[in-house]
Amino acid sequence: MRCANPRCESFACAQHDQENAMSQWKRCRKKPIVVVFRMAVPGEAVATREGTLVAQEGDYIIRGVQGEEYPIGREIFESTCDVLDG
Secondary structure: OOOOOOOOOOOOOHHHHHHHHHOOOOOOOOOOOOOEEEEOOOOOEEEEOOEEEEOOOOOEEEEOOOOOEEEEOHHHHHHHOOOOOO
16 A cells, blocks of 8 residues: 555555554543542452453542443542542
8 A cells, every 4th residue: 555645655654654643633622520539449349331440549439420430540530630529
């Protein structure tokens, strides 16, 4: 298959293929939504859409807008969530 760049003579051009793939990405901002959370019990098995995940020490469990639950590490939680209650 010839490279998508018309000026390139290569049949297998990783550079232009990568540039083409990156040009398809667009930026967006996730909508602010309110979800509920609780502290996880270390070793707790959490059934997620991706399968069962095991909560670690310091994790939180978040319940999403469709009732799905998933563990989230303390660092990610604290950097992406603002606690609204107490």
